[in-house]
Amino acid sequence: MTNQNVVVSDAKSSMKVAVAIAAMSNQSLFPPAVPKPPASSAGRFIRRKPVKKLETQGGPTKINAWVDSMRASSPAKSPPSSPEHDSWMVTHPSALEMFDEITKASKGKKIVMFLDYDGTLSPIVQDPDRAFMSDEMRAAVKAVARYFPTAIVSGRGKDKVHDFVKLKELYYAGSHGMDIEGPAHGTNDKSVVCQPASEFLPMINQVYKKLVVKTQFIEGAKVESNKFCLSVHFRCVEEKKWAELAELVKEVLSDYPKLKMNYGRKVLEIKPTIKWDKGKALEFLLEALGYANSKDVLPIYIGDDKTDEDAFKVLRKKKQGFGILVSKFPKETSAAYTLQDPSEVMCFLQRMVEWKQISQRGYYRT
Known part of the structure; x- marks a missing residue:
């Protein structure tokens, strides 16, 4: 990762967040496990009581609305029709195919990388505790961090994501950006900390x-x-x-x-219910890096989830940087480009490293 010591106290914060300079914390992330329900004298677990049906504020109608929302947020993975997909790709082209356009926009600017975890760096799996990233993906992220400040922005707990990624040189924004910590470059070094929901x-x-x-x-x-x-x-x-x-x-x-x-x-x-999301986390990290309201930075945010849209919207509103949606299927999105799956994300990251290495030597050929 680029050697940058972030000094938040020297910047004028435009956001009302709790910012502190603190050493990396080793406190446990997860609350203690909840015990099983007590057993009866015969050794059998007590049976649950029947779920009380909601008869107020909409009753069954409201519950059906919840189920519809659950379906809408988790669409079936059926292949889209060719015309629909082709039309969508016209307005949301592949970031790999448009790679030269993306790098051209970075001329004279500092690229900062923001990456979601599940579905972006690792595949979506049945058991969330087994969403491991591959060694090859880890190597790609590590290489990117050598050249560009890089942050993982996830709905997962910060410590959990760190356990998956295993890279100390990154910024980690867990809990949908409500738990942010930057890299410490030594045992006595300090890191950025932001916990607006503490x-x-x-x-x-x-x-x-x-x-x-x-x-x-x-x-x-x-x-x-x-x-x-x-x-x-x-x-x-x-x-x-x-x-x-x-x-x-x-x-x-x-x-x-x-x-x-x-x-x-x-x-x-x-x-x-605070006004904080992945978009706010992106803005906070840019400010911590010294790029608040700067035109000299090009943020690139890659994510696959609905919660990543908050970050895409920030970039679109600023007309600065690019959001890249990871999806094989047409979706409504504020992202500018797309990648189909984590394998394409890895390819994009590898190309970013190759482009940076070659451009530093004075040339880059497509």
Whole structure:
């Protein structure tokens, strides 16, 4: 990674976020595991009570709306029609095919790379705990970080993503950008820290424990703690159980008005109701790097999820940099370019490194 010491205290922050200069923390990310329900005297686990049906604020109609939203956020992977796909590719061309256009726009500017993790650097898998990135992808990211400041921006917990990526020279923005930490270049070095949702941590831990207990009887459901947000995965849940799962989550959240639920790819995301997202994280990191309101930077953000759209929208609004959506299927997006899957992402990163190496020697041929 480019040797850059980020000194946040010298910059005038335009955002009301908690910024501190602190040493890298080794605190545990995940709250303690929730025990199984108590067993009866006969040694059998106590049966759950029937789920109470919502009869207020829309009742079954509202639940059906939730299920429709879950379906919409997790579309079936059927091949698109050729005309539809071709039309979409005209307005969202391949970043590999448009590589020269992208690098041409970087003339006289500093490229900063932002990368989502799941579905971008690693494939989408049934078990979120097994979303490992390949050694080849890790090498590509490491090489990119030698030439460009590079950040991983994920809905996952920051420490969890770090365990997957295993690269110390990167910036990590976990919990949808609500937990940011920069690289330390030595044992006594400092790093950028931003945790705008820290006050919500006790509340989120309470909800985590309740959801683990409430959802344990829905086969395939998995509750994941991402420190400042939670994920309820339903990728392995039968569709006929989606309504019950959504109702359970909503029932728990009804006691926590400061938390909200959004829909992702086969996942329900629970986050604090603060105005913070991956787009805000992108802006914070650019400011921390000294590029707030600068025209001398070209941010490139690569991601596959609905939550990445917040970052794409920031770049489009600024008319600066490029969003690259990872998808084989036509989607509504604010990204300028596309890549089909993680293998194409790796190819793009490798080409970025090759281009930088050759351009430093004074020439680059296509």
